[in-house]
Amino acid sequence: MGFNIEYARLAYGEQIIRATHLPPEEVEDFLSLDGAWEQALQWLAFAFAEREGDSQAIRGLLVYLFSHSADEMDRIKQAELLEDIEQRRVTLEELTMERLAGTHLNWSHVFSLVGKEFNPTREKERVKQIYQQLAAARLSEREIA
Amino acid sequence: MSEKVPKPIISEEESKSLVQEFFGLFGALRAPKQSFSAHPSRDQIEAYVSSPTASFKDVWHRPSLEQDSMDQHPSQWTLSQMAWHLQRCAKCSKALAKLRASRKRSNWFEEHFCAFGVRGQRARAWALTYATAVIILVALTLNLNLNLNMAPQPTSPRYHQSAPMGGFGSLYPTLNADYDGEPTFNVLWALRSNLPMLLQTVQPI
Numbered sequence: 001m002g003f004n005i006e007y008a009r010l011a012y013g014e015q016i017i018r019a020t021h022l023p024p025e026e027v028e029d030f031l032s033l034d035g036a037w038e039q040a041l042q043w044l045a046f047a048f049a050e051r052e053g054d055s056q057a058i059r060g061l062l063v064y065l066f067s068h069s070a071d072e073m074d075r076i077k078q079a080e081l082l083e084d085i086e087q088r089r090v091t092l093e094e095l096t097m098e099r100l101a102g103t104h105l106n107w108s109h110v111f112s113l114v115g116k117e118f119n120p121t122r123e124k125e126r127v128k129q130i131y132q133q134l135a136a137a138r139l140s141e142r143e144i145a
Numbered sequence: 146m147s148e149k150v151p152k153p154i155i156s157e158e159e160s161k162s163l164v165q166e167f168f169g170l171f172g173a174l175r176a177p178k179q180s181f182s183a184h185p186s187r188d189q190i191e192a193y194v195s196s197p198t199a200s201f202k203d204v205w206h207r208p209s210l211e212q213d214s215m216d217q218h219p220s221q222w223t224l225s226q227m228a229w230h231l232q233r234c235a236k237c238s239k240a241l242a243k244l245r246a247s248r249k250r251s252n253w254f255e256e257h258f259c260a261f262g263v264r265g266q267r268a269r270a271w272a273l274t275y276a277t278a279v280i281i282l283v284a285l286t287l288n289l290n291l292n293l294n295m296a297p298q299p300t301s302p303r304y305h306q307s308a309p310m311g312g313f314g315s316l317y318p319t320l321n322a323d324y325d326g327e328p329t330f331n332v333l334w335a336l337r338s339n340l341p342m343l344l345q346t347v348q349p350i
Contacts, residue, residue, distance in 0.1 A: 006172060013170065042170055068164045069171040076242050098228050101174060107155060120155045124163050 005034040009043050014097045016043075016050055017062050024048055037138060045131035053126060057118035059092050060110045061127070064120065066100040067110075074102035085109050174232070181234045185219040185227060190241055193227045194248065 009031050015021035024047040032040035050058040081103050084090040092113060111117045155163075185193075222230070231237050 010171070010174065039169060039172070042167070064160075065164060065167050065170065069174045074242065076246055080245070097174075098232065101232065107160070117154060120163060121159055124166065128166075 005031065005036070006039075009039060010097060012043050013046065013062055013066065014095075016046055017059050017066070017095055018093050019055075019059070020093075021047060021050075024051070038135065041134045041138065042131055045127050045134055048130050048134070049123070049127045052130075054118060054123070056092075056114045056116065057120075057123045058127070060114035060118060061120055061123050063092070063095065063100060063113060064105060064107065064110050066095075066097055067103040067105040069097075069100070070102040072102055073104045078103040078105075081105070082109060085112055181230065181237075183219050184234065184237055185222065185230065187240065187244075189219060189222075189227065190231070190237065190244055193224060193231065194241070194244055 012021060012027060012031060021027075024044040027047075028040065028044060031043060046058060046062060077099070081090070081099065082105075090113070095113075107120065219230075231241050
């Protein structure tokens with residue numbers, strides 16, 4: 001069961017990129033069904049950051065992370081995706097995890113996909129901050145219970 | 146005066162650490178490659194490649210799908226199950242990469258021959274046939290060209306003698322004194338590059 005919920009979490013990440021994700025409050029229980037609530041909160045932090053802050057920047061950050069999710073670089077896949085990005089034949093809504101994994105995109109490609117430049121470090125810090133807040137809230141809930 | 150190079154927004158080291166910080170997010174994808182007893186056929190992989198809708202979205206809606214039904218025969222797998230397998234099976238992911246590469250190569254042929262309703266290998270066969278036909282046609286035209294150029298000109302005394310016989314060039318009607326009927330139309334004439342010269346040759350007749 002745990003393995004499948006991990007896929008559900010990944011799928012939620014993909015949906016944030018495609019902007020088809022459900023509100024984080026609705027999926028929180030489901031994403032932590034296997035007890036790995038810390039991992040669930042990490043994904044939820046992205047969803048909250050996307051909703052509250054710069055939506056495009058968060059989606060771009062996730063594109064970068066997904067493209068580096070596999071250690072091994074798939075050069076054929078990378079060349080295909082880069083060509084599509086350069087020719088503007090692909091949008092964020094059309095990207096899937098399968099298409100991104102192993103492509104090891106550069107930030108310039110991500111910016112081109114997103115349509116603007118942003119500061120990834122700042123966005124990362126914001127996601128981390130939200131995660132810490134969520135984790136602290138979860139811990140205090142547990143203590144009360 | 147040196148040109149000012151813009152400072153990158155994020156350095157390579159920072160990018161690496163950024164990925165490392167979120168390393169835990171992709172646990173399932175970073176798991177070691179598994180070994181599989183059943184593999185999809187080439188036709189199935191081809192069908193998968195033709196379906197751009199394959200996505201993890203399906204897994205999201207049916208989270209227990211993989212565990213419940215991966216034991217089925219590969220022919221029964223859904224697109225998301227195929228995606229799951231192709232991402233993890235070393236043998237099939239190689240086959241997938243090869244197929245994608247060959248499809249990309251044949252795209253040019255498909256683009257140019259899709260009007261005839263042919264695709265893939267058939268498109269390539271059509272292209273080769275077409276190219277061979279063009280080469281033969283050009284060769285014949287050049288041959289006619291040479292033949293006509295070698296034919297006696299109206300100013301030459303040989304013009305009023307019969308045409309030389311023999312050789313490949315004699316397959317084509319040459320302009321000579323024995324000619325006394327309507328000219329036989331040869332389609333290759335129309336393909337001649339130096340049409341004005343041809344007209345000049347015909348005019349005295």
